[in-house]
Amino acid sequence: MSKKVRIGCGAGFAGDRIEPAIELAERGRLDFLFFEGLAERTLAQSHLARLQNPALGYNPLLERRISAVLPACRANGTRIVTNMGAANPLGAARAIAAAAAHLGFSGLRIAVVQGDEVSSLIDPAMTSLETGEALAKTGRSMIGANAYLGAEAIATALAMEADIVVTGRVADPSLVVGPLVHSFGWALDDWHRLGPGTAVGHLLECSCQVTGGYFADPGFKDVDELAFVGYPLAEVDESGDAIITKPEGSGGCVTRLTVKEQLLYEVHDPAAYLTPDVTADFSHIAIQQAGPDRVHVSGARGRPRPDSLKVTVGFDGGVLAEAEISYAGPGAADRARLAMEIVRLRMERLHRCSDVIRFDIIGMSSLHSSAIADPAPSNDVRLRAAMRTADAQLGQQLLAEVEALWIAGPAGGAGARGRLVPSIITQSVLIDRALVKPQIEMVEA
Structure with a gap:
């Protein structure tokens, strides 16, 4: 055998x-x-x-x-x-x-x-397989x-x-x-x-x-x-x-x-x-x-x-700020959209945030948001806001803004939570x- x-x-x-x-x-x-x-x-x-x-x-x-x-x-x-x-x-x-x-x-x-x-x-001049640009374009420090x-x-x-x-x-x-x-x-x-x-x-x-x-x-x-x-x-x-x-x-x-x-x-x-x-x-x-x-x-x-x-080249990505709050009952999705707009406006106008904030209304086809223009309404949704930033204080402010929705409105927000964690980003090269x-x-x- x-x-x-x-x-x-x-x-x-x-x-x-x-x-x-x-x-x-x-x-x-x-x-x-x-x-x-x-x-x-x-x-x-x-x-x-x-x-x-x-x-x-x-x-x-x-x-x-x-x-x-x-x-x-x-x-x-x-x-x-x-x-x-x-x-x-x-x-x-x-x-x-x-x-x-x-x-x-x-x-x-x-x-x-x-x-x-x-x-x-x-070499910072090496070309990233993901972006087609030099690694130096990240503007971030390499960690490994x-x-x-x-x-x-x-x-x-x-x-x-x-x-x-x-x-x-x-x-x-x-x-x-x-x-x-x-x-x-x-x-x-x-x-x-x-x-x-x-x-x-x-x-x-x-x-x-x-x-x-x-x-x-x-x-x-x-x-x-x-x-x-x-x-x-x-x-x-x-x-x-x-x-x-x-x-x-x-x-x-x-x-x-x-x-x-x-x-x-x-x-x-x-x-x-x-x-x-x-x-x-x-x-x-x-x-x-x-x-x-x-x-x-x-x-x-x-x-x-x-x-x-x-x-795989790892870079310091600053911090990841992520916060969530739930809305339920009639009009839950509309209240979540209003909450999203409130947070967006306050971060841009009050806190001068220029970092990209991603918003998801979980329960409203958030995973397919780019493919579904008008998802079906839901009576139970969760608003998620996430941002990668080099400014930890700004990240903490995003968490505070979402938590403030609890009583600052719209109605019915519950289960707010947030976290701030170190962040990394990766790109790839060939050698x-x-x-x-x-x-x-x-x-x-």
């Missing part, structure tokens, strides 16, 4: 549930368990956290996640790979070592992948810049007999491709295997999206036991073909439809999905039901990887991959 690797996803975003990861660690018979917890906004927030405390900057749930799964992983010989190091992978490794010691584990080898932080390589690393450093760390690999910014599918490269000995230019491996990583990376979570739509796409939806795992063979499944008895489902939806999630071009490892081609993939909650995926292809790496030099440091626990 040909060798197969079993790899499961223990998190698909920074705040994902922990219990399904424990289920995978205990019952998944896994070779590898990976945690994907690093969106672009999350990484920028991690930079802010590290600026406030140099010991922080990694995922706040890191210790809880690792402590929850480590006993089962050690008992079952499962190795862990995660990007929860965020803006401070070395700090994350030290936190893991402390958590392991608290649990009574010793002899743990924790590999730290660094080198994704490339602020020194960023991270390149999307690939699978190579992860595979190298595993070859160094790491029990846990902690990274900062790597491409999400690379968290799976790295263990596959290590396990099967794939060459780093074996595009015909790296393409299928990337498909597996992409299918797993968002945890329960592929097991029915984001898929569920009552009456149209019903999913059983969604409250206890399980996380996915893949049984991967040496060619990169795989069975996508989940722990037996867990909630949710794995079907051709859940796999198809996740395959196309956030993919700009299914025939040319660009990653640091490969240009993956999903356009010829075959998706076949292979049993209850078991889907066979084959036929992905690959071409040479891009010469450039994507870099020559040859300039980025990943490094690996081993921490013993």
